[in-house]
Amino acid sequence: MVTLESTVSFLIYITAVSSAAAGVTEIAKSVVPFMGWDYEPADNSHEAITRANRKEQLKKAFNLLFSAIAAGFIFAQLKLDPALILMGQELAYVENAWSSQVWVWGIVAVFGSPMLHSLLKILQGYQEVVSNNAPPKPKRKISGK
Numbered sequence: 001m002v003t004l005e006s007t008v009s010f011l012i013y014i015t016a017v018s019s020a021a022a023g024v025t026e027i028a029k030s031v032v033p034f035m036g037w038d039y040e041p042a043d044n045s046h047e048a049i050t051r052a053n054r055k056e057q058l059k060k061a062f063n064l065l066f067s068a069i070a071a072g073f074i075f076a077q078l079k080l081d082p083a084l085i086l087m088g089q090e091l092a093y094v095e096n097a098w099s100s101q102v103w104v105w106g107i108v109a110v111f112g113s114p115m116l117h118s119l120l121k122i123l124q125g126y127q128e129v130v131s132n133n134a135p136p137k138p139k140r141k142i143s144g145k
Contacts, residue, residue, distance in 0.1 A: 004127055006088035011120035013082055014105070018113040021071035021106070025063055028070075035063055064110060072106025081105070 029036035039055040041048035075082070076097040082105045084092040094102060109116075 001088050002086060003088055004123065004130070006086055008120065008123050008127060010082055010086040011116055011123065013080070013085055014109045015113065015117050015120055017071050017074050017106070018109040018116075020074055021067045021110055024070040024074075025067040028066060029063070035059065035066070068107045068110040070106070071109040072103035075102050075105050075109075082108075 025035075037059065039052040039059065041052040079094055079097040080092050081094045081097075081102055082092070083101070084094070
């Protein structure tokens with residue numbers, strides 16, 4: 001069953017793996033030259049600008065793909081299925097970590113990272129408010145008339 005605690009745990013794992021995959025991608029950029037190159041047009045012609053922009057977009061797409069594969073690899077190495085965390089299972093360990101269901105979470109972690117991080121902050125704030133169990137105080141006095 002999905003609870004607030006299991007959802008927060010799920011989002012923490014997803015954002016942590018996303019950050020780790022981004023770190024692995026940054027390390028790869030220092031090792032693999034074309035992952036970090038900035039493509040600039042050779043001259044001011046429309047063709048040169050278009051070619052440089054196309055190469056820049058391909059580089060960004062490759063870096064995102066590399067990051068998604070790294071995140072999937074991290075989940076597989078941990079033998080962790082985030083869906084089990086979300087469902088509130090006691091054990092999120094999976095026997096066959098190299099299956100596609102674990103690798104898909106790498107894609108979710110990389111491409112959904114900004115949204116999931118924002119959602120995590122909102123849920124953590126809500127969890128803090130709920131854990132205080134204090135009713136909200138009215139801002140002004142309300143008359144009974």
